[in-house]
Amino acid sequence: MKEIPVQKQSENRPGAGALRPVDMRTFKVACSNCNLRELCMPLGLDAGELARIDELVLTRRQVRRGTALFRHGEAFRSLFAIRSGFFKTCVTADDGRGQVTGFQMAGEIIGLDGIVNNQHTCDAVALEDAEVCVMPFERISELAREVDALQHHLHRIMSREIVREHGVMLLLGSMRAEERLAAFLLNLAQRLHARGLASHELLLRMTREEIGSYLGLTLETVSRAFSKFAEDGIIDVRRRRVRILDTAALQHIVNQPACNMKFS
Amino acid sequence: MKEIPVQKQSENRPGAGALRPVDMRTFKVACSNCNLRELCMPLGLDAGELARIDELVLTRRQVRRGTALFRHGEAFRSLFAIRSGFFKTCVTADDGRGQVTGFQMAGEIIGLDGIVNNQHTCDAVALEDAEVCVMPFERISELAREVDALQHHLHRIMSREIVREHGVMLLLGSMRAEERLAAFLLNLAQRLHARGLASHELLLRMTREEIGSYLGLTLETVSRAFSKFAEDGIIDVRRRRVRILDTAALQHIVNQPACNMKFS
DNA sequence: CGACACCTTGAAGAGGTTCAAGAAATGTGG
DNA sequence: CCACATTTCTTGAACCTCTTCAAGGTGTCG
Numbered sequence: 310m311k312e313i314p315v316q317k318q319s320e321n322r323p324g325a326g327a328l329r330p331v332d333m334r335t336f337k338v339a340c341s342n343c344n345l346r347e348l349c350m351p352l353g354l355d356a357g358e359l360a361r362i363d364e365l366v367l368t369r370r371q372v373r374r375g376t377a378l379f380r381h382g383e384a385f386r387s388l389f390a391i392r393s394g395f396f397k398t399c400v401t402a403d404d405g406r407g408q409v410t411g412f413q414m415a416g417e418i419i420g421l422d423g424i425v426n427n428q429h430t431c432d433a434v435a436l437e438d439a440e441v442c443v444m445p446f447e448r449i450s451e452l453a454r455e456v457d458a459l460q461h462h463l464h465r466i467m468s469r470e471i472v473r474e475h476g477v478m479l480l481l482g483s484m485r486a487e488e489r490l491a492a493f494l495l496n497l498a499q500r501l502h503a504r505g506l507a508s509h510e511l512l513l514r515m516t517r518e519e520i521g522s523y524l525g526l527t528l529e530t531v532s533r534a535f536s537k538f539a540e541d542g543i544i545d546v547r548r549r550r551v552r553i554l555d556t557a558a559l560q561h562i563v564n565q566p567a568c569n570m571k572f573s
Numbered sequence: 574m575k576e577i578p579v580q581k582q583s584e585n586r587p588g589a590g591a592l593r594p595v596d597m598r599t600f601k602v603a604c605s606n607c608n609l610r611e612l613c614m615p616l617g618l619d620a621g622e623l624a625r626i627d628e629l630v631l632t633r634r635q636v637r638r639g640t641a642l643f644r645h646g647e648a649f650r651s652l653f654a655i656r657s658g659f660f661k662t663c664v665t666a667d668d669g670r671g672q673v674t675g676f677q678m679a680g681e682i683i684g685l686d687g688i689v690n691n692q693h694t695c696d697a698v699a700l701e702d703a704e705v706c707v708m709p710f711e712r713i714s715e716l717a718r719e720v721d722a723l724q725h726h727l728h729r730i731m732s733r734e735i736v737r738e739h740g741v742m743l744l745l746g747s748m749r750a751e752e753r754l755a756a757f758l759l760n761l762a763q764r765l766h767a768r769g770l771a772s773h774e775l776l777l778r779m780t781r782e783e784i785g786s787y788l789g790l791t792l793e794t795v796s797r798a799f800s801k802f803a804e805d806g807i808i809d810v811r812r813r814r815v816r817i818l819d820t821a822a823l824q825h826i827v828n829q830p831a832c833n834m835k836f837s
Numbered sequence: 838c839g840a841c842a843c844c845t846t847g848a849a850g851a852g853g854t855t856c857a858a859g860a861a862a863t864g865t866g867g
Numbered sequence: 868c869c870a871c872a873t874t875t876c877t878t879g880a881a882c883c884t885c886t887t888c889a890a891g892g893t894g895t896c897g
Binding site: 400402403404406407408410421422423424425430431450453454455457460461463464465467468469470471472474475476477478479481482483484522523524525564565 | 664666667668670671672674685686687688689694695714717718719721724725727728729731732733734735736738739740741742743745746747748786787788789828829
Binding site: 749750790791793794797812 | 852853854855861862
């Protein structure tokens with residue numbers, strides 16, 4: 310399986326750089342006012358705790374499409390909450406093989422892989438212009454000792470990631486190509502729905518090759534599966550625009566057990 | 574892919590139950606004396622902290638071969654440190670499909686999946702008679718707020734699990750059958766080595782079917798790969814006894830990039 | 838407009854699965 | 868303790884899914 314090349318991107322797109330004569334990559338913000346707070350921060354904090362949480366985010370940082378928020382090998386210092394944009398994370402084997410391990414959207418936290426050895430073990434690459442909140446891990450740790458809700462929240466986030474990966478392992482280990490793609494689409498739709506966004510009109514931020522890497526398939530197989538779904542009237546595909554027409558059919562495909570499964 | 578059936582086991586084996594008229598499942602122990610401490614507990618604690626850590630383990634619990642330490646759906650209360658024995662963890666899809674998500678040995682921690690929703694999402698089944706230290710999560714959380722080293726240790730354990738799963742995703746997503754099995758054997762050997770055990774004489778605790786589930790292969794493919802390695806003089810196989818004869822060859826198989834990989 | 842990246846589709850081929858049968862351990866019960 | 872049942876493992880052969888290779892199409896951007 311080929312490594313997925315980082316998308317080239319123009320370093321000076323009109324409208325992005327041009328309008329910002331000063332460096333806007335770092336400036337103070339308040340979590341307490343953030344409309345994504347419910348997604349990345351604990352609920353039920355009192356005013357005092359909320360004020361302290363605001364200290365968590367030191368700065369924000371802009372990440373251009375195609376560039377990395379961090380790369381494997383780099384020192385780990387902070388977790389990142391995605392404020393806007395879309396990321397992929399991918400690991401690379403010694404021999405150069407790559408694997409997309411996840412796609413992350415607004416409200417999700419990335420960087421957890423770096424905690425073990427104070428060093429990132431995967432790359433996080435923006436698939437569209439993005440902005441993240443930089444939360445120094447040292448600061449998170451300190452605050453977690455004092456604010457129980459934050460401690461628990463951090464633990465939940467890490468546990469959730471572990472459980473999510475269990476699901477991916479199930480997918481990679483036991484599903485057929487079309488089942489994988491159906492599961493992938495449903496997952497994306499569900500996450501958009503959770504953010505109050507239109508969940509049947511997907512605008513894919515990643516290439517077929519990236520989807521394929523994530524799903525353990527080649528880009529051709531992904532493309533064929535898309536075409537098959539379209540042919541069956543389950544979705545409507547126009548390159549990266551995917552409209553889900555029949556969610557139930559997708560769910561049926563995922564739950565369709567492989568020919569000889571066990572009914573225990 | 575068939576679900577892996579729980580191994581039947583005799584509930585009253587001579588020598589196990591017979592010698593224990595009293596219930597030995599719960600009794601006090603001290604982490605500070607445990608020879609596995611380096612594996613599951615933080616290092617560099619002072620005497621006072623060490624004493625507090627000892628409060629972490631409320632009880633131990635015996636788990637017979639073939640029985641579950643916990644099952645998905647059960648309430649989550651504690652993390653478990655494996656003192657002896659060998660476990661598998663597996664997730665089950667709605668349709669009954671199962672996937673082994675890992676094999677755990679002495680010194681490793683299981684139960685992290687339960688933190689998110691206070692409910693276990695996978696099954697942990699002993700593959701040989703085992704004993705675990707029961708560490709109530711509430712107690713861990715409390716203590717982590719006071720002992721920095723414990724807090725960091727907990728975070729590291731969770732992060733390590735995330736990174737481990739990234740590796741499994743890479744394996745499932747991009748490796749051929751023989752590469753997967755080679756990687757599996759090397760991983761087992763490495764973990765035994767880290768425990769100071771003979772790392773070239775493996776006694777597999779799991780069936781071919783369980784290995785297959787973990788590696789996303791059928792049991793036949795696993796068996797054939799074993800035979801192939803034996804034929805090539807890389808290992809010596811006699812059912813569950815595997816002797817690694819040529820570690821370098823195994824490493825070479827794993828790092829052998831798929832035919833057309835990218836050299837970026 | 839031309840170059841480039843991305844996507845689609847077809848055809849051939851390979852790797853792994855499925856099905857089947859038998860062998861080797863292991864456990865069971867008389 | 869031995870015979871039988873069961874589980875686990877091995878191996879072969881046919882089949883199938885997905886990959887690989889190849890070509891052409893589509894959209895984007897300088």
